[in-house]
Amino acid sequence: xxxxxxxxxxxxxxxxxxxxxxxxxxxxxxxxxxxxxxxxxxxxxxxxxxxxxxxxxxxxxxxxxxxxxxxxxxxxxxxxxxxxxxxxxxxxxxxxxxxxxxxxxxxxxxxxxxxxxxxxxxxxxxxxxxxxxxxxxxxxxxxxxxxxxxxxxxxxxxxxxxxxxxxxxxxxxxxxxxxxxxxxxxxxxxxxxxxxxxxxxxxxxxxxxxxxxxxxxxxxxxxxxxxxxxxxxxxxxxxxxxxxxxxxxxxxxxxxxxxxxxxxxxxxxxxxxxxxxxxxxxxxxxxxxxxxxxxxxxxxxxxxxxxxxxxxxxxxxxxxxxxxxxxxxxxxxxxxxxxxxxxxxxxxxxxxxxxxxxxxxxxxxxxxxxxxxxxxxxxxxxxxxxxxxxxxxxxxxxxxxxxxxxxxxxxxxxxxxxxxxxxxxxxxxxxxxxxxxxxxxxxxxxxxxxxxxxxxxxxxxxxxxxxxxxxxxxxxxxxxxxxxxxxxxxxxxxxxxxxxxxxxxxxxxxxxxxxxxxxxxxxxxxxxxxxxxxxxxxxxxxxxxxxxxxxxxxxxxxxxxxxxxxxxxxxxxxxxxxxxxxxxxxxxxxxxxxxxxxxxxxxxxxxxxxxxxxxxxxxxxxxxxxxxxxxxxxxxxxxxxxxxxxxxxxxxxxxxxxxxxxxxxxxxxxxxxxxxxxxxxxxxxxxxxxxxxxxxxxxxxxxxxxxxxxxxxxxxxxxxxxxxxxxxxxxxxxxxxxxxxxxxxxxxxxxxxxxxxxxxxxxxxxxxxxxxxxxxxxxxxxxxxxxxxxxxxxxxxxxxxxxxxxxxxxxxxxxxxxxxxxxxxxxxxxxxxxxxxxxxxxxxxxxxxxxxxxxxxxxxxx
Numbered sequence: 072x073x074x075x076x077x078x079x080x081x082x083x084x085x086x087x088x089x090x091x092x093x094x095x096x097x098x099x100x101x102x103x104x105x106x107x108x109x110x111x112x113x114x115x116x117x118x119x120x121x122x123x124x125x126x127x128x129x130x131x132x133x134x135x136x137x138x139x140x141x142x143x144x145x146x147x148x149x150x151x152x153x154x155x156x157x158x159x160x161x162x163x164x165x166x167x168x169x170x171x172x173x174x175x176x177x178x179x180x181x182x183x184x185x186x187x188x189x190x191x192x193x194x195x196x197x198x199x200x201x202x203x204x205x206x207x208x209x210x211x212x213x214x215x216x217x218x219x220x221x222x223x224x225x226x227x228x229x230x231x232x233x234x235x236x237x238x239x240x241x242x243x244x245x246x247x248x249x250x251x252x253x254x255x256x257x258x259x260x261x262x263x264x265x266x267x268x269x270x271x272x273x274x275x276x277x278x279x280x281x282x283x284x285x286x287x288x289x290x291x292x293x294x295x296x297x298x299x300x301x302x303x304x305x306x307x308x309x310x311x312x313x314x315x316x317x318x319x320x321x322x323x324x325x326x327x328x329x330x331x332x333x334x335x336x337x338x339x340x341x342x343x344x345x346x347x348x349x350x351x352x353x354x355x356x357x358x359x360x361x362x363x364x365x366x367x368x369x370x371x372x373x374x375x376x377x378x379x380x381x382x383x384x385x386x387x388x389x390x391x392x393x394x395x396x397x398x399x400x401x402x403x404x405x406x407x408x409x410x411x412x413x414x415x416x417x418x419x420x421x422x423x424x425x426x427x428x429x430x431x432x433x434x435x436x437x438x439x440x441x442x443x444x445x446x447x448x449x450x451x452x453x454x455x456x457x458x459x460x461x462x463x464x465x466x467x468x469x470x471x472x473x474x475x476x477x478x479x480x481x482x483x484x485x486x487x488x489x490x491x492x493x494x495x496x497x498x499x500x501x502x503x504x505x506x507x508x509x510x511x512x513x514x515x516x517x518x519x520x521x522x523x524x525x526x527x528x529x530x531x532x533x534x535x536x537x538x539x540x541x542x543x544x545x546x547x548x549x550x551x552x553x554x555x556x557x558x559x560x561x562x563x564x565x566x567x568x569x570x571x572x573x574x575x576x577x578x579x580x581x582x583x584x585x586x587x588x589x590x591x592x593x594x595x596x597x598x599x600x601x602x603x604x605x606x607x608x609x610x611x612x613x614x615x616x617x618x619x620x621x622x623x624x625x626x627x628x629x630x631x632x633x634x635x636x637x638x639x640x641x642x643x644x645x646x647x648x649x650x651x652x653x654x655x656x657x658x659x660x661x662x663x664x665x666x667x668x669x670x671x672x673x674x675x676x677x678x679x680x681x682x683x684x685x686x687x688x689x690x691x692x693x694x695x696x697x698x699x700x701x702x703x704x705x706x707x708x709x710x711x712x713x714x715x716x717x718x719x720x721x722x723x724x725x726x727x728x729x730x731x732x733x734x735x736x737x738x739x740x741x742x743x744x745x746x747x748x749x750x751x752x753x754x755x756x757x758x759x760x761x762x763x764x765x766x767x768x769x770x771x772x773x774x775x776x777x778x779x780x781x782x783x784x785x786x787x788x789x790x791x792x793x794x795x796x797x798x799x800x801x802x803x804x805x806x807x808x809x810x811x812x813x814x815x816x817x818x819x820x821x822x823x824x825x826x827x828x829x830x831x832x833x834x835x836x837x838x839x840x841x842x843x844x845x846x847x848x849x850x851x852x853x854x855x856x857x858x859x860x861x862x863x864x865x866x867x868x869x870x871x872x873x874x875x876x877x878x879x880x881x882x883x884x885x886x887x888x889x890x891x892x893x894x895x896x897x898x899x900x901x902x903x904x905x906x907x908x909x910x911x912x913x914x915x916x917x918x919x920x921x922x923x924x925x926x927x928x929x930x931x932x933x
Contacts, residue, residue: 076107076111076246083115087183090181090213096240098244099217103220104221104362107249108246124180124182127144129141129187131191134438137193138422138423140397141186157426172202180211186214190226190229200216201643235642253274296367300367303349313329314350316380318372319372324356326355327387348360382402382408385402403416413442413443417439427645428645429464430461432457436461452482455478456497459475459497466648488522493533505685507720508720519531519538528565533567536554536562544723546758548585554577556578559574559578572613573609576612579591579594579616594613597609614636614640615653622659624788630656631660634657651680655673659690674694675916678691692710693730700737701842702840711733727751727754735752735768735772736771738775742841763787769787790806816833881924885924893908915927
């Protein structure tokens, strides 16, 4: 009997009806392990009307997930030859996912796709969910997902994946625990002690069921594990051994595998397990009724028994053939079969990488390397190189450097200068991504020096392009063009389009300050090659440089287009490093557009990712530090300190410019040392290859030192040029045309009384209270009277984005009230209070109630 699930079933029925009418959706069923998510899915599927196509799959609790395992399951049910499709698409995921969408979409009838246990999904499967979720609205598909609500890494990845689907395309349904009344009803029907069962289970549906199925005693077992094991002990010796064998198969054990594992007596033993309610007969296989029960039995196995059963499982799977390599690796690892691990883990890694499951590929290479000591040196070096590459794609740069260093040592010992030189080039790239500019330059120069001692190669062409990139990032324009041309010439001669693509990107990025038309042409060509040839990282870099180039030229709408396309591309291709970097740049653009709350949310999401490297965090730090300075938030200080530490490893101009600008703004507001700010501006001016690069800092220097000579302004963007020439009206109009309200307000603040009053209004609307206060001081010194006061305390909540109710909750948090007491005080439910407290912490960028109170006091909210 399915109790207390009618509301959820009605929601699911409604969503399927909408899908039948061409309004597809993703529905995520979430709840703790054992809450009854699978039972709810079973009841829903069982009640679906005829005419609906139903395809079901699930993720497995393998040591490393099977890349696209659920999609393979769905494909088999749809009779779609997915392996051939992967070969035809050469492993490219977007065309493959488009093929899948075509298979599952049927205009004449609705399709229900089910993927259970998404918290165990591989990255490629999560990318498929993202892909389908972004395109599902105009289909006849309902994609039903189940996932746990724990705080595991898998659940967090599921949450991020769903968060990257348009909100209107996702419906979240919570599967709650059973109420005490429901448990008592079930217990009374079974003649059991309902109060004791509720105390032991807290309403967990699976736990309740297991305890009710225990021996007919009034007192239930102490735990669900005890209940499961007690039932298992009632089996015959052969059936118990069979149950142990099934327990080593995550999710399900195929009947043919069990036949090979346990012999001809398997059928009777399995039937006994089924009749005792421990296994479900799936027709072509067997599975425990819940993962919790499987784990309870598996954990009872001795180490030797677990190894033995996994070895038998591995042998059975190998004998049958056609089994996913991921499953072979899982059983080989559990069986401690080192030879099998060495054989299959690298294959699984290559398969995972081919479909873009880079996190899983790295995991398989880790497994392979743990057993690689007996391999020949060249094979070990290759494993380390592949592992380093996969790690850098998922932002694990420290591990990438360690692995690449080991590969270099092995290649050096082998006397392979070509491979050693290429390792040095990769170390240069990884060091740069980690924020170590000095090491990047050193390794890059060593790579070219070594590779020039062997015959001309693609590795040398790429080493030239790497130096070209480093020169471009340091604004050494002539060096960028010279090295880039050398790389392109050699790469074209060797027919290596990936190197041509990389070098064109460097050249185009440098040319933005010399020849804008040529810059855009070369960047567009680099992006075109990358997309045509599926050079994913090159494509991401091209999107980034196209966007940054347009922002430097104040082409904000074009920059927005490149960023949106680039971020979508990175999301769908599991390129976390480039995705987060571009999101930081997009946060800066949102700051310029006056969308400060959106900018803060975007930047915070990047900074909260503890896997992001210093380089990847930097654009987000720039955006958030500017916002906090302008809003008077003292938590700007740790952000500025992190930016300063990054610059100490190598002060590239593109990183120094925004840091100097923020420090200049602080000095203008009287919150930082003016001489230090001017020193940073002078340092940046000395590094600038053209005056155009220096435009923003030139305007800040004029605000700090009005008598300073602005120098040649002819190459600077129009609003900066006009402001430096004293044309505040023209500059304000130009910024208004560009939809940059804060910059417009700064220009107006340099004008007459009417302009300054207009500046105040803009600054108050933005929530830039310290800046507005500073402008009032300027106006008073100039003799202006009757200046409007700032907002009352009740309206200051707008600067943090707090609603009136959230302000009430914040004040009660400050008084030390618990959520329960707050609920009583405000006459609302504790669950509603939970939501309000979470919102308050998020908007104040606090991780605790105490930190929220401190931030509120510091900013004057309370």
